Amino acid sequence: xxxxxxxxxxxxxxxxxxxxxxxxxxxxxxxxxxxxxxxxxxxxxxxxxxxxxxxxxxxxxxxxxxxxxxxxxxxxxxxxxxxxxxxxxxxxxxxxxxxxxxxxxxxxxxxxxxxxxxxxxxxxxxxxxxxxxxxxxxxxxxxxxxxxxxxxxxxxxxxxxxxxxxxxxxxxxxxxxxxxxxxxxxxxxxxxxxxxxxxxxxxxxxxxxxxxxxxxxxxxxxxxxxxxxxxxxxxxxxxxxxxxxxxxxxxxxxxxxxxxxxxxxxxxxxxxxxxxxxxxxxxxxxxxxxxxxxxxxxxxxxxxxxxxxxxxxxxxxxxxxxxxxxxxxxxxxxxxxxxxxxxxxxxxxxxxxxxxxxxxxxxxxxxxxxxxxxxxxxxxxxxxx
Amino acid sequence: xxxxxxxxxxxxxxxxxxxxxxxxxxxxxxxxxxxxxxxxxxxxxxxxxxxxxxxxxxxxxxxxxxxxxxxxxxxxxxxxxxxxxxxxxxxxxxxxxxxxxxxxxxxxxxxxxxxxxxxxxxxxxxxxxxxxxxxxxxxxxxxxxxxxxxxxxxxxxxxxxxxxxxxxxxxxxxxxxxxx
Numbered sequence: 001x002x003x004x005x006x007x008x009x010x011x012x013x014x015x016x017x018x019x020x021x022x023x024x025x026x027x028x029x030x031x032x033x034x035x036x037x038x039x040x041x042x043x044x045x046x047x048x049x050x051x052x053x054x055x056x057x058x059x060x061x062x063x064x065x066x067x068x069x070x071x072x073x074x075x076x077x078x079x080x081x082x083x084x085x086x087x088x089x090x091x092x093x094x095x096x097x098x099x100x101x102x103x104x105x106x107x108x109x110x111x112x113x114x115x116x117x118x119x120x121x122x123x124x125x126x127x128x129x130x131x132x133x134x135x136x137x138x139x140x141x142x143x144x145x146x147x148x149x150x151x152x153x154x155x156x157x158x159x160x161x162x163x164x165x166x167x168x169x170x171x172x173x174x175x176x177x178x179x180x181x182x183x184x185x186x187x188x189x190x191x192x193x194x195x196x197x198x199x200x201x202x203x204x205x206x207x208x209x210x211x212x213x214x215x216x217x218x219x220x221x222x223x224x225x226x227x228x229x230x231x232x233x234x235x236x237x238x239x240x241x242x243x244x245x246x247x248x249x250x251x252x253x254x255x256x257x258x259x260x261x262x263x264x265x266x267x268x269x270x271x272x273x274x275x276x277x278x279x280x281x282x283x284x285x286x287x288x289x290x291x292x293x294x295x296x297x298x299x300x301x302x303x304x305x306x307x308x309x310x311x312x313x314x315x316x317x318x319x320x321x322x323x324x325x326x327x328x329x330x331x332x333x334x335x336x337x338x339x340x341x342x343x344x345x346x347x348x349x350x351x352x353x354x355x356x357x358x359x360x361x362x363x364x365x366x367x368x369x370x371x372x373x374x375x376x377x378x379x380x381x382x383x384x385x
Numbered sequence: 386x387x388x389x390x391x392x393x394x395x396x397x398x399x400x401x402x403x404x405x406x407x408x409x410x411x412x413x414x415x416x417x418x419x420x421x422x423x424x425x426x427x428x429x430x431x432x433x434x435x436x437x438x439x440x441x442x443x444x445x446x447x448x449x450x451x452x453x454x455x456x457x458x459x460x461x462x463x464x465x466x467x468x469x470x471x472x473x474x475x476x477x478x479x480x481x482x483x484x485x486x487x488x489x490x491x492x493x494x495x496x497x498x499x500x501x502x503x504x505x506x507x508x509x510x511x512x513x514x515x516x517x518x519x520x521x522x523x524x525x526x527x528x529x530x531x532x533x534x535x536x537x538x539x540x541x542x543x544x545x546x547x548x549x550x551x552x553x554x555x556x557x558x559x560x561x562x563x564x565x
Contacts, residue, residue, distance in 0.1 A: 005549060005552060005553060006521060006549070008498065008499065008502055009502065009506070009517065009521035009522075009552070010521045010522070010524075011499065012499035012500075012502045012503050012506075013420070013424055013503070013506070013518060013521055013522030014522065015499055016420050016423055016424060016503075016522075018416050018419060018420070023415060023419075025437065026411075026415070026433070026436055026437035026440060027408065027411050027412075027415070027440075029437055029440070029441050030407070030411050030437070030440035030441050030443075030444045031404050031407055031408060031411070031444070034399060034402070034404065034407045034444040034445070034447065204445075229437075240445065242437075242438055242441055244431075244434040244435065244438060244467070244470075244471050245430070245433075245434045
């Protein structure tokens with residue numbers, strides 16, 4: 001027979017009012033989860049074959065890069081919001097290392113190749129571009145068409161057509177998968193497909209226009225749902241895990257997986273969260289500077305975040321985060337880490353155009369200008385190759 | 386007037402892709418799941434996340450759900466597990482902004498003693514808090530709690546007993562004050 005304390009417990013617990021702030025959002029998310037993607041029927045043998053080919057490509061690419069010794073990177077604007085033509089970018093200075101090359105997508109999607117002494121158009125208008133690991137292929141999105149082009153030979157490896165408009169794409173570190181965002185009438189949709197351009201599969205529900213990020217082992221890709229939460233898709237099983245909201249972040253604005261472990265950086269409006277997605281999920285929450293965030297890992301435990309005129313370098317440990325910050329003249333629009341860390345390209349929007357700097361050293365305190373794109377504003381992506 | 390369809394019927398239709406049935410299932414079970422989450426986590430913002438996540442997981446796994454079993458305990462088990470996962474994660478936070486309010490009862494209905502009691506529940510360790518909430522907040526029997534948490538019934542009884550012991554001490558003043 002319940003005693004008085006038990007009766008009071010029942011009454012007190014029953015008096016908790018229903019004031020959930022997100023019932024409708026939760027309802028929509030739950031209904032979206034009701035129709036998961038059809039289960040994968042890919043034969044194991046094919047998976048092994050593709051993985052082997054991907055590994056071979058990576059090794060070949062590594063050998064090729066090591067042989068070339070060049071530094072290459074790509075500057076892109078994957079989702080041009082305006083079709084208005086902008087003035088042709090001009091390289092004000094171009095101290096790129098000899099033999100290196102940069103690709104630039106500006107304004108309405110025009111693409112340019114910048115070398116140490118030249119600037120030339122290399123393609124028509126693109127809505128997104130992504131470079132495969134090892135720089136073997138460029139993935140070009142031209143509205144409804146995705147096309148992979150071998151970098152050296154120019155051979156078209158595959159073409160793939162989608163209904164909507166591709167606004168961002170990302171190769172997995174082992175180049176066997178590609179994640180891309182499609183803009184449709186009802187919203188953005190995340191896709192995952194094989195690196196061969198086949199087996200295109202839609203992600204669950206709708207996504208936010210935030211570039212997806214691959215985990216180092218290519219077995220998971222993080223993306224932002226339309227409700228601002230971060231989900232992790234396992235391309236092999238099709239399973240989707242939605243992370244709980246952390247650090248008061250209601251809507252993720254940028255995400256980036258560490259290149260060598262399961263740490264995932266999530267930038268919200270004023271907070272940056274670092275989440276361990278593999279184990280018991282220890283977290284760090286850091287206040288960040290105001291402005292549109294851009295994230296870049298330099299190795300497994302160093303993270304750079306650019307926002308406004310602040311460039312912050314974070315050393316991440318289990319026990320905490322050590323931070324150093326510097327300011328730049330202008331607004332940071334994007335960051336791009338070198339493949340093996342240690343240095344980072346920083347695009348800075350200034351009144352006369354976009355300046356791309358190379359920041360190095362502990363705390364990213366040393367920097368030198370790479371080049372300036374006169375009359376070009378709002379670059380959204382840089383990729384080292 | 387047609388009787389409301391049972392959970393089993395709704396689950397069956399939802400598994401066939403009926404969003405209406407899934408929506409009805411959500412509407413029916415959201416209040417209990419949210420109260421459970423807010424009582425276990427002690428925070429409304431966290432409860433919002435837990436419940437959304439629990440429903441997403443439940444609906445995504447609906448095809449694997451044993452339809453011969455009741456839906457609510459399965460959902461509640463997900464809610465409890467997600468709540469405990471989140472609490473474990475939060476304990477490791479560095480530099481997190483201030484924790485939100487702990488369990489707050491309805492101001493209009495609750496007495497000062499109720500509020501003190503809920504504060505005491507929020508201070509229980511998570512294992513004991515879970516069994517207290519499931520027993521007295523949701524109304525499960527100890528045997529049902531044991532099945533839900535995959536624990537021996539004896540463990541549930543002992544956790545309940547110890548939790549009640551913990552609660553008696555800090556709330557004694559409240560009882561006395563109210564009786565007086």
